[in-house]
Amino acid sequence: MxxxxxxxxxxxxxxxxxxxxxxxxxxxxxxxxxxxxxxxxxxxxxxxxxxxxxxxxxxxxxxxxxxxxxxxxxxxxxxxxxxxxxxxxxxxxxxxxxxxxxxxxxxxxxxxxxxxxxxxxxxxxxxxxxxxxxxxxxxxxxxxxxxxxxxxxxxxxxxxxxxxxxxxxxxxxxxxxxxxxxxxxxxxxxxxxxxxxxxxxxxxxxxxxxxxxxxxxxxxxxxxxxxxxxxxxxxxxxxxxxxxxxxxxxxxxxxxxxxxxxxxxEFRFSEEIGKAFRGNNALKWLRSWGTGWGFLPSEQALTFVDNHDNQRDGGQELNYKSPKQYKMATAFHLAYPYGISQIMSSxxxxxxxxxxxxxxxxxxxxxxxxxxxxxxxxxxCEHRWRQIYNMVEFKNVVRGTELSNWWDNGDNQIAFCRGNRGFVAFNNNRYNMWQKLQTCLPAGNYCDVISGSLVNGACTGKIVQVDEQGYAYISIEADEFDGVLAIHAEARQ
CATH class of the missing domain: 3.20.20.80 (Glycosidases)
Structure with a gap:
């Protein structure tokens, strides 16, 4: 021995x-x-x-x-x-x-x-x-x-x-x-x-x-x-x-x-995040996500939106068969500073x-x-979906930063910063989101890494213009392909 x-x-x-x-x-x-x-x-x-x-x-x-x-x-x-x-x-x-x-x-x-x-x-x-x-x-x-x-x-x-x-x-x-x-x-x-x-x-x-x-x-x-x-x-x-x-x-x-x-x-993570993005619990309550919900301390919790067992069980948990909600839940999972994150590839x-x-x-x-x-x-191969692998990069870019500047509309539209490295917003309402919000990022033009990527110095999706005070107009329409927008320091034009 x-x-x-x-x-x-x-x-x-x-x-x-x-x-x-x-x-x-x-x-x-x-x-x-x-x-x-x-x-x-x-x-x-x-x-x-x-x-x-x-x-x-x-x-x-x-x-x-x-x-x-x-x-x-x-x-x-x-x-x-x-x-x-x-x-x-x-x-x-x-x-x-x-x-x-x-x-x-x-x-x-x-x-x-x-x-x-x-x-x-x-x-x-x-x-x-x-x-x-x-x-x-x-x-x-x-x-x-x-x-x-x-x-x-x-x-x-x-x-x-x-x-x-x-x-x-x-x-x-x-x-x-x-x-x-x-x-x-x-x-x-x-x-x-x-x-x-x-x-x-x-x-x-x-x-x-x-x-x-x-x-x-x-x-x-x-x-x-x-x-x-x-x-x-x-x-x-x-x-x-x-x-x-x-x-x-x-x-x-x-x-x-x-x-x-x-x-x-942490199986309760999987169940509760599914409830929220299925519309059975308002996103505004996710502000206290993690230990505030009775979950394990972050460093002790292996977290996932679904795994190979519960994706088959037909409960509140989301899986690839509800792609818009699944991608939103996964983006939140990777953006919010809680847990040791695991992505399912089915x-x-x-x-x-x-x-x-x-x-x-x-x-x-x-x-x-x-x-x-x-x-x-x-x-x-959910791990090859752009909306997911770009959020893996987002998580890497914001590693070590705190959540700040939480915003919600009192219902199912939320947004928050990760230090001065990243910003993310979600719209799970059946009406459009159009808000001027603090992104905590330096002034510049940023690529939304959900609708596209930064390729050869240009954005292939939405462009978000951040002003000198860190504010930007954030738009996510109810009928968009994805209900989330994310920008970070390494996806700047």
């Missing part, structure tokens, strides 16, 4: 866990994109050709461990591992390692969605895996690890979500629940994390963290090695941890149990279980792009 990890274990050092809140950004970048179900070679190219040039900080990738082959190849098969071989429909270990290296080389970090809670669920008979392994999930036999019955909690269902025992020791939707208190299981999980760290990843999204005791996760995280300095990480840097904990404020197993260990997914779906785009042999197909750079063959 590594020296720093041993110190963490023996002294329960808070410094080690606090370090796990650091996403290890490169430069001023500060937005993660989830390239859901993308192949490793495609991610590597995207890092080099699009993500790095447009200022993205990192990529959350789909689970890397060998999973069952399920009929129809639903997306959730990736969440049913049968071994820890790095062999999935996204690629093999060599391709994964190459992707991590290529992305790190251009300053884009890789975060792996890891499955520490469980193995595959109640599969009838022998299950076959994407790496050629076999298992008998119903018998809790996973010889490629190997795991046997003694490595799991006893089989039981979760009926009462306010019963801690059921939530943390019974089987989530039938998935075989590992016993993280067993030394052998802990060793196997730490070995998996260490192997990925050696390959150069920057951290982990921990799936179903709520279904594991925080003390057990603390032991596992503390046992991990430091990040690999050969991939450009500082000496003694700890992996970034963000944990899936669904907590709407009335859960027996609370998000607060996990915040000392790393960041936590594939199109009509059914909840639908597979990612695949060919007749059930192989995932690579995204294809049109002349404007948008995806055209079943992939949605």
């Amino acid at each position: 590594h020296k720093l990890s041993l110190i963490c274990l023996l002294l329960a050092s808070t410094a080690c866990t606090l370090a796990q809140h650091n996403p290890q950004w490169w430069g001023n970048r500060n937005t993660i994109v989830h390239l859901f179900e993308w192949k490793w070679n495609d991610i590597a190219r995207e890092c080099e050709q699009f993500l790095a040039p447009h200022g993205y900080a990192g990529v959350q990738v789909s689970p890397v461990a060998e999973n069952i082959i399920a009929k129809g190849r639903p997306w959730w098969e990736r969440y049913q591992p049968i071994s820890y071989k790095l062999e999935t429909r996204s690629g093999n270990e060599l391709e994964f390692a190459s992707m991590v290296r290529r992305c790190n080389d251009v300053g884009v970090r890789i975060y792996v969605d890891v499955l520490l809670n469980h193995m595959s669920g109640d599969f009838e008979g022998v299950a076959h895996g994407t790496g050629g392994s076999v298992a008998e999930p119903r018998a809790k036999s996973f010889p490629a690890v190997p795991y046997t019955n003694q490595d799991f909690h006893r089989s039981c269902e979760i009926y009462d979500w306010n019963d801690r025992f059921q939530v943390q020791q019974c089987e989530l939707v039938g998935l075989k629940d590992l016993d993280q208190r067993e030394d052998y299981v802990r060793v196997k999980l730490i070995e998996l994390l260490d192997h990925l760290i050696t390959l150069g990843v920057a951290g982990f999204r921990v799936d179903a963290a709520k279904h594991m005791a925080a003390d057990d996760l603390d032991f596992i995280y503390s046992g991990m090695r430091n990040l690999n300095t050969e991939h450009g990480f500082p000496k003694n840097a700890r992996p970034f941890i963000y944990q899936e904990v669904i907590d709407h404020g009335h859960e027996t197993v609370s998000r607060d149990e996990y915040t000392p260990l790393g960041a936590v997914t 594939f199109g779906f009509e059914e909840r279980d639908q597979s990612p785009p695949q060919d007749a042999q059930e192989r995932i197909i690579s995204p294809e792009f049109n002349a404007e750079g948008a995806c055209v063959n079943g992939w949605i």
